[in-house]
Amino acid sequence: MGLIDLPKFVPLEEAANRYNVDPQVLDCAVEDNAIRAISVNGTVLVDDEDVAVITVQMKKPKASGDELVSISEVARRLEIPSGTVSRWQERGWLPAIASGPRRAKLVSWTRAQALGEIREARGRQRLIPRSKDFGRRKVMS
């Protein structure tokens, strides 16, 4: 890892504010090693990307004001293959909330956007690492 692609760390409280999540939830995730944390001069800092990955899975699929869109529409808007979006749906990261015309699965556009951002940041790596996948392990139960 070079100087250019260093992981970004932010104070835990700041991360909680930014991602609109209870700091205690982040605390639990740190204790469960789902989020990488370090100490700098006595302050707890957390890996920004880890927090993004964890919080995207905690967002309520249909928060008020959210838009329901089909998988192919997500793929079109994010400019990614629809197979990728289907895989997100199959793995439970982007659950189908309703059915549209011709049985199209409708998903949350807010969550799809958040997953799209993580995809951009992570490149070709698995979008949500197995160790941080709530579907595979129960972290916040």
Place this chain on the structure above:
Amino acid sequence: MVNATDLPEYLPLEQAAEQYHIDPELLRRAVDAGAVDAGKAGEQIIVAVADVVLVAAQVCTAENDELVSLNEVVRRLGTKTVFLWHKYGWLPALATGSRNAKLVSWSRAQALGKLHSQQTQYGSRLIPRDKDLLRLGLI
């Protein structure tokens, strides 16, 4: 509640360089080479103290340093691993004493000795290959 003392300790690069008497440029190059784990906090580069300690042991020098023979280091530190440190280049001979004895820096030997005493895993390399500045061509 997460306790800061239980977490891996990091420091801003400049602060670590000053605290451990390391050239900041060398530390930056060590980060770039992956020998020192690092991250970014705001605009600052932060470095893992555990790795900085390893770098410090490899470049440690002191004013009015004492030159001692390898045998004397073995006697003072009570470990024959010292010869391996010399072989790996971590404890280079700086001069030759009586009867061709290789003389090394006592402060550097002490720094390596401290690492050795803190080592928890018996038989593991004192300075892992991926953190060995000499192997990486950084020193």
